[in-house]
Amino acid sequence: DAGVIQSPRHEVTEMGQEVTLRCKPISGHDYLFWYRQTMMRGLELLIYFNNNVPIDDSGMPEDRFSAKMPNASFSTLKIQPSEPRDSAVYFCASSRSGSATYEQYFGPGTRLTVT
Amino acid sequence: AQSVSQHNHHVILSEAASLELGCNYSYGGTVNLFWYVQYPGQHLQLLLKYFSGDPLVKGIKGFEAEFIKSKFSFNLRKPSVQWSDTAEYFCAVGGATNKLIFGTGTLLAVQP
Numbered sequence: 001d002a003g004v005i006q007s008p009r010h011e012v013t014e015m016g017q018e019v020t021l022r023c024k025p026i027s028g029h030d031y032l033f034w035y036r037q038t039m040m041r042g043l044e045l046l047i048y049f050n051n052n053v054p055i056d057d058s059g060m061p062e063d064r065f066s067a068k069m070p071n072a073s074f075s076t077l078k079i080q081p082s083e084p085r086d087s088a089v090y091f092c093a094s095s096r097s098g099s100a101t102y103e104q105y106f107g108p109g110t111r112l113t114v115t
Numbered sequence: 116a117q118s119v120s121q122h123n124h125h126v127i128l129s130e131a132a133s134l135e136l137g138c139n140y141s142y143g144g145t146v147n148l149f150w151y152v153q154y155p156g157q158h159l160q161l162l163l164k165y166f167s168g169d170p171l172v173k174g175i176k177g178f179e180a181e182f183i184k185s186k187f188s189f190n191l192r193k194p195s196v197q198w199s200d201t202a203e204y205f206c207a208v209g210g211a212t213n214k215l216i217f218g219t220g221t222l223l224a225v226q227p
Contacts (some may be wrong), residue, residue, distance in 0.1 A: 031213040042219040043159075043205065056214070091158060095213045102147055102213040106159040 002026075004107035006092050012113045018080040021110045024030040024073055025094030031103060034067055034077050043091075049075065050097070082114045117142050119208050121218035128196050131224050136191040136221050138206035139170065140181075149207040149215065150180055165189065176200070198227045212217040 005024040013019055025032045033048040045109040047057040054070045060067070064083070069075040079086055089111050122137040140146065150162040163174025170182040180191045189206060206218040 033214075041132070043217045045214070045217075048214060093159075097213060100131070102150065102209050103161055103164060104159075104213070104215055107150075108158045 002073055004094055006090075006107040006110050008110060009108060010111045010113075012115065013082055014115055016081045016099070017082055017114075018078065019082045019086075019112060019114075021077040021090050021092075021112070023075045023092030023107060025092070026096075027073070029072055029096045029105070030072070030096035031095045031097060031104075032075050033095075034075070035091040035093065036088045037091060037109075041086060046077070062070055078100045079112075082112075084114045087112055087114050090106070117210075118214050118218050119206050119218040121204075121206055121221050123221045124159065124219070125222045125224070127224045127226065130198055131195045132150070132225075134147050134191070134193040134196045134200070134223070136204055136206075136223070138189045138218060140189065140206075140208040140216075141187065142208050142210060142216070144210050147209045148182060148208070150174065150178070150189075151205045151207060151217075153203045153205065153216050153220075155202065160205070169223050178213070180205070195224075197224045201225045 007022045030051050034046040036044045046059045047067045049069045066079045089109045091109045092107045095104045118141045148165040149160040152162045153159045162170050165172045165182045173179045178193050182189050184187045203220045203222050205220045207215040209215040
């Protein structure tokens with residue numbers, strides 16, 4: 001299995017630009033999670049989906065952030081407009097319901113720098 | 116409220132020293148407990164997990180953790196650390212759903 005795939009791995013953009021991060025979960029996994037990691041705030045859960053439906057988006061910082069999951073094999077996290085304080089590593093993770101332990105598998109992350 | 120507390124934010128050890136990282140949780144109902152490791156520049160990887168049975172869980176690379184229900188704790192241990200164990204370690208708790216609550220992480224630096 002290829003694992004969770006994220007793209008791009010690195011993104012540098014200017015303040016005010018739109019940024020789109022992409023994630024492909026492990027095949028057969030029906031849960032998908034978006035996290036943000038910074039030195040100041042650690043690992044934060046932004047939003048998660050079950051069967052392509054958003055279940056909890058209470059961690060999304062503000063309206064500039066949006067996430068979609070149009071199908072079981074693809075999700076996007078969009079920031080519009082981007083700001084320097086959005087600079088962080090964004091991780092996508094997936095898991096499978098019905099597994100005994102609900103273990104999450106993480107992707108390699110996207111390092112976002114907003115200048 | 117559900118929460119995970121990792122008391123040690125930054126730990127520095129010499130090679131061959133013993134390691135214990137604390138993790139306490141607040142969670143109602145049945146718990147599943149995890150330790151994840153993040154090596155420099157890499158993503159989080161599962162180190163070990165507990166969901167039932169023997170409260171002493173053995174993971175990869177010589178790590179183990181003990182679930183003590185009465186203390187709401189799931190401390191991570193390793194008898195002798197190596198330089199390659201330098202990483203950030205995250206404790207996480209979950210219940211009957213797939214959502215996990217992560218601690219703030221402990222940065223471990225092992226000096227050769």
